[in-house]
Amino acid sequence: MAKFLKGVAIGAALGLLFAPKPGKELRKDLKHRFNQSKEQATTQAKGYKEAAVKAGSNVQHSTSEAAENIKITLKETAKEMKNQMQEASSEVKKEAQKVQSDAQTEMKKAQEETSDSPSSDRLPSD
Secondary structure (H helix, E strand, O other): OHHHHHHHHHHHHHHHHHOOOOHHHHHHHHHHHHHHHHHHHHHHHHHHHHHHHHHHHHHHHHHHHHHHHHHHHHHHHHHHHHHHHHHHHHHHHHHHHHHHHHHHHHHHHHHHHHHHOOHHHOOOOO
16 A cells, blocks of 8 residues: 555656646645545555454354354253263163172072082081
């Protein structure tokens, strides 16, 4: 943008210098062209500023939206993990109860076999 303004100023100055005008009128034209260039530069700067502010706002909005999506995803993942852990815990408890029940059944069978066997099969006690 600086090069543009420099080019405008040089072009305006050269154009006015080579135009056949008296000094007072030449200075007036130079001042007028300088003011026009200044206004154009100010207008462009405002446009760039507005574009930068808008871009910053868009970035902020996108960042906030992304953060919210991440929070939602994390909550959903945590909930799924909790449910899976509860299911696994329930399955382990059921399996433990089955093993305990099977062990008790086998103990009863062993006790019955021991009590049903004739006394001659038993070892003599001293």
